[in-house]
Amino acid sequence: MSRNSIFTWIVMILSSLVLLFILAPLVGMFIHTGGAQFLETVKDKEVHQSVWLTLWVSFTATLIFSIGAVPFAWLLARKKFPVKNIVQGIIDLPIVLPHTAAGIALLGFISRDGFLGKTASLFGLNLVNHPSGIALAMAFVSLPFLINAARDGFAAVPERLEKAALNLGASHTKVFFTISLPLAWRSITTGFVMMFARGMSEFGAVVIIAYHPMIAPVLIYERFSSYGLNYARPASVFFILVALLFLIALRLISIKRKEKFINTDAQTD
Amino acid sequence: MLRLINIKRRLGDFALADINLEVSDGEYYVLLGRSGSGKTQLLELIAGLEHPDTGSIILDNEDITRQRIQDRKVGIVFQDYAVFPHMTVFGNIAYPLRARKEDKKSIVEKVEKAATSMNIKHILDRSTEKLSGGELQRVALARTLITSPRLLLLDEPLSSLDTSLKDDLKRLLRNLNKAGQTIIHVTHDYGDAISLAKRVGVIHNGKIIQEGSVDEVFNNPSNRFVARYAGIRNFFRVVISGENGLSVGVTEHNVKLKLNGVSAGRDSLLLIKNDSIVLTNEKPVDKELNVIKGKVTELIPSEFGMEVTIDAGEMFYINIITSDLERLNLVEEKEVWVSFPSKAIVVLSGTV
Numbered sequence: 001m002s003r004n005s006i007f008t009w010i011v012m013i014l015s016s017l018v019l020l021f022i023l024a025p026l027v028g029m030f031i032h033t034g035g036a037q038f039l040e041t042v043k044d045k046e047v048h049q050s051v052w053l054t055l056w057v058s059f060t061a062t063l064i065f066s067i068g069a070v071p072f073a074w075l076l077a078r079k080k081f082p083v084k085n086i087v088q089g090i091i092d093l094p095i096v097l098p099h100t101a102a103g104i105a106l107l108g109f110i111s112r113d114g115f116l117g118k119t120a121s122l123f124g125l126n127l128v129n130h131p132s133g134i135a136l137a138m139a140f141v142s143l144p145f146l147i148n149a150a151r152d153g154f155a156a157v158p159e160r161l162e163k164a165a166l167n168l169g170a171s172h173t174k175v176f177f178t179i180s181l182p183l184a185w186r187s188i189t190t191g192f193v194m195m196f197a198r199g200m201s202e203f204g205a206v207v208i209i210a211y212h213p214m215i216a217p218v219l220i221y222e223r224f225s226s227y228g229l230n231y232a233r234p235a236s237v238f239f240i241l242v243a244l245l246f247l248i249a250l251r252l253i254s255i256k257r258k259e260k261f262i263n264t265d266a267q268t269d
Numbered sequence: 270m271l272r273l274i275n276i277k278r279r280l281g282d283f284a285l286a287d288i289n290l291e292v293s294d295g296e297y298y299v300l301l302g303r304s305g306s307g308k309t310q311l312l313e314l315i316a317g318l319e320h321p322d323t324g325s326i327i328l329d330n331e332d333i334t335r336q337r338i339q340d341r342k343v344g345i346v347f348q349d350y351a352v353f354p355h356m357t358v359f360g361n362i363a364y365p366l367r368a369r370k371e372d373k374k375s376i377v378e379k380v381e382k383a384a385t386s387m388n389i390k391h392i393l394d395r396s397t398e399k400l401s402g403g404e405l406q407r408v409a410l411a412r413t414l415i416t417s418p419r420l421l422l423l424d425e426p427l428s429s430l431d432t433s434l435k436d437d438l439k440r441l442l443r444n445l446n447k448a449g450q451t452i453i454h455v456t457h458d459y460g461d462a463i464s465l466a467k468r469v470g471v472i473h474n475g476k477i478i479q480e481g482s483v484d485e486v487f488n489n490p491s492n493r494f495v496a497r498y499a500g501i502r503n504f505f506r507v508v509i510s511g512e513n514g515l516s517v518g519v520t521e522h523n524v525k526l527k528l529n530g531v532s533a534g535r536d537s538l539l540l541i542k543n544d545s546i547v548l549t550n551e552k553p554v555d556k557e558l559n560v561i562k563g564k565v566t567e568l569i570p571s572e573f574g575m576e577v578t579i580d581a582g583e584m585f586y587i588n589i590i591t592s593d594l595e596r597l598n599l600v601e602e603k604e605v606w607v608s609f610p611s612k613a614i615v616v617l618s619g620t621v
Contacts, residue, residue, distance in 0.1 A: 158351070160347060160349070160351045161351050161353060161354075163318050163338070163351075164345075164347060164351035164353075165353070165364065165368075166318075166337075166338040166339050167316055167317075167318070167338055167339070167343075167344065167345050167413075168339075168344075168364055168365035168368060168412065168413070168416060169339050169365045169368045169369060169416060170339060170364070170365070170368035171339060171368070174368055178364075179353065182355045183354070183355055
């Protein structure tokens with residue numbers, strides 16, 4: 001085994017400190033949460049409902065917005081147009097905005113006075129304090145993660161393969177669905193998972209749009225501000241565990257899906 | 270029949286210019302050029318992957334200059350094969366048939382037939398990620414041929430294959446052409462060109478500088494670049510003087526060459542065909558010959574014998590087969606006679 005240089009040792013120590021900084025609070029929270037407290041929270045209906053609401057609303061928002069976001073990402077990866085850099089900047093805007101500010105901006109848009117709010121109210125839907133409003137807030141702050149990852153995925157697909165498919169007589173739509181999309185699949189699912197996770201953990205924008213129904217981050221905040229740290233901890237631990245399970249499951253499904261793409265064209269399929 | 274008329278296409282600093290080309294049905298046309306000469310760009314224009322700035326592409330009396338790629342029925346096999354990595358061999362070959370929405374049964378039949386003719390039926394179910402270069406090449410060919418293209422475009426199909434696979438593929442391409450497939454093949458390899466082409470075009474810096482049958486082009490190269498391709502290395506810049514139909518070219522180092530029947534300008538570039546130069550120990554007596562005394566300066570082993578460099582005022586490069594080598598008993602510093610008839614001298618028009 002080769003001996004490490006002093007430089008490598010210093011880098012390793014610094015890296016360990018950073019890693020510790022991320023892990024220590026989480027581990028501390030797990031340790032300080034008593035088994036009985038945790039079990040009680042697991043049985044708490046309010047906690048259940050809010051975790052479930054967070055998961056499905058974020059998932060649905062990601063799914064619905066990916067219908068527009070994925071082709072948009074392809075456009076950014078493949079086409080040249082005059083204001084492309086500006087468009088790219090606009091996409092990244094939600095990442096740099098304070099999320100409460102994003103929530104305020106969105107509220108103006110979806111409240112009964114706003115354009116979208118007015119349109120929705122024609123159908124008897126009030127977006128504020130409603131899961132659909134929460135979904136919009138989550139999507140607003142998390143869309144850049146999907147678009148950017150998918151764009152990088154499409155950009156990494158050799159253009160030559162798309163041209164070869166066109167040369168073989170396939171239409172542009174066919175090429176998109178049979179060549180570009182499957183080959184960029186890994187990046188798209190990574191983006192999907194990142195958007196979902198980011199949406200799920202959103203607090204600032206959501207709390208402005210909808211305090212109720214309560215998503216998990218709002219519930220945790222409410223328990224903390226009303227009852228204190230000890231009461232907020234078990235709910236946090238529960239939410240983190242469920243979210244982790246969900247993310248792992250999504251990862252596994254996306255890997256399976258990639259294998260399926262390879263196998264669907266086999267003669268025996 | 271394919272006709273390219275005054276094709277121009279600028280790509281950054283590089284430009285294809287004044288490309289005029291005709292390829293008849295059933296022809297095997299080889300476009301020979303170095304990398305960066307524009308040969309791949311020209312193929313991509315014909316396939317419709319790119320569009321020319323000006324000029325027309327006519328295929329079977331139909332102007333296809335602006336036609337969409339997928340409607341041209343011009344098949345292209347890329348140098349890197351562009352085999353779809355997320356599909357099996359079957360999926361790749363079936364791709365164009367699925368794009369045309371053919372029924373499943375007919376797809377299976379056609380793919381199996383194509384795979385059999387390409388000798389890749391046994392790998393149909395395999396993923397393409399672990400195939401060899403030769404196998405990938407055949408998959409790409411089968412996938413293109415299954416579309417029955419009016420024209421088959423091949424971009425350096427032999428460049429990354431080893432010698433035995435090369436011979437197999439050459440046989441396959443020859444048979445395809447015999448069966449009536451029109452082929453345009455671009456390559457940088459002179460050997461590929463002479464072994465496959467019915468007609469050959471030499472492309473240099475975005476221009477086709479010479480075109481004709483293999484014999485026409487390489488026996489009468491129009492400039493130094495084409496001659497180089499044919500392995501000719503004996504070039505001399507001369508000043509020509511003479512009268513009564515008997516002209517003499519004088520090289521930079523004052524070597525005099527008899528140029529009977531050669532008409533040329535005052536300053537010309539000449540080449541002497543390799544197989545016309547003879548090396549002897551005794552001075553040849555034939556008065557018609559150019560005879561120059563020189564000294565062996567270098568002997569380099571070559572494929573069939575030895576490449577001998579002779580300093581005879583100018584440097585001459587001569588290939589000697591093994592049996593002649595023994596007879597001449599050549600060693601460095603030995604004095605020998607270089608001779609060649611005037612008709613072996615070709616005057617080059619270009620200065621490339």
